[in-house]
Amino acid sequence: MLLKELDALSVLPQTPARDIELERLRKRLETARAELYSRLTPWQRVLVARHPNRPNMVDFIERLFSDFTELHGDRRFADDRAIVGGFALYRGESVMVVGHQKGSDTKQKIYRNFGYAKPEGYRKAIRLMRLAEKFDRSIVVFIDTPAAYPGVESEERGIAEAIAYNLREMMTLEVPVVVVVTGEGGSGGALGIAIGDRILMLEHAIYSVIPPEGCAAILWRD
Template sequence: MVFLEFEKPLEKLYEQLEKVKEVGADGVVDMQATIDELEGRIKQTRRDIYSNLTGWQRVQLSRHPERPYTLYYVEQMCRKFVELHGDRCYGDDKAIVGGIGSLDGQTVVIIGHQKGVNTKMRQYRNFGMANPEGYRKALRLMKLAERFGFPVISLIDTPGAYPGIEAEERGQAEAIARNLFEMAQLRVPVVCAVIGEGASGGAIGIGLGDHVMMLENTWYSVISPESCSSILWRSWDYKEKAAEALKLTAEDMKGFGIVDEIVKEPQGGAHNAPEEMAKTLKRQLKKAIAAIQEKSIEQMVEDRIEKYVRIGPVTHAS
């Protein structure tokens, strides 16, 4: 198990539990009472830790190395899935995956960021930071969904769009802007879910939808706490303060009207019970799609545009 900085009390209890279990395995001394006591303390400690998480702690949870990514959810939710590649312009971006899947008999197009499950795969996936061809691939798949009337599911988990000079040369900003323009008018249901990090244009580039949900321990913001800290204080040392000031948690986003729903995670985070998390996410995605499909296409598009027009009201001083 991988423990985060604020989970150190849990780590110590787990270490004690393992030692006690080793002693009990010898069969010389009955350690069951001690095991039960430690397991009870672990449950209580976990409840205490996760009952009042700060913004920065939720950022840390969203980046947990064992947290499930897009392809895990696709595997768990879809009986069949065919991945499609390439943007038909430049190449295939590995940071964004997408394809056609079957969600309990309903055909959907699923698009999402993929970070990679180990160091080698993270390099291969560019740590979930997409180049322009990734956003153009996503748009190609969305237009394919529109052509055949398939709902679109977008799973967001990125530290941001790739900021390299080659990405700028190939039109990073235009690719993201084009996606926003097209997604606003897409004539099929679009449901988005932030499953990890939701940073900047890298997230919104596939994140404009009829219904936007966030998993409980995720964040959504124009900038990461570290980058915000480096700009304002010329140092990463104030990242915790920046995280609080940015108001980037799921609860904050729900309060601002930027997202429509918060999806509860298993206690300790999605990585503690990934199969349970996948079932919960699937249930909420199906529910959201069904609600959107009750509308006419014209009403759906009108409501989607109006939803984003309402975000960020400005009050003028008299």
């Protein structure tokens, strides 16, 4: 209702009275939104973290960085499109940016495997991080994944080993690493690229040892 009133007022000719009323409605909207989000249930918070309009990796790259040059492949098997990474400039400083990419529409989500990274994705990520270390570049990591990909091919190619290897290697990196959980931080899928000097979370992001559906399946067979 408030949004409709705001939209209706916005198209009216600009007058002092209109501007005052617009400001009043904006404040009411901010108050109502803050109250609504303060009463979210745990499941509603999960839905907010998964909202399709939530910014994804590519959005952050476009808005925060310049001169992004994407790097591909793990040099062993394939290029996992669920993990995006490359050099970029942040406020004039060269950094390495790595993170999960879910995709913004159905076609992109399928192309990106819905953000479920496979072993080659984690191996690509650590390859890029070691490359950043070689050139003394800081690393910025964006986390947004339900989990690592649980398919048979992931098991065959060593998903557990890939994640464990990354945990060990990231702990020894000699350059600054900043990790930001932007949406979902699900299980080992998140942790596999989430070891850093600073770990931050956006408001209404989630970070858990297992996706809620997986937890329900194990504990309650639901």
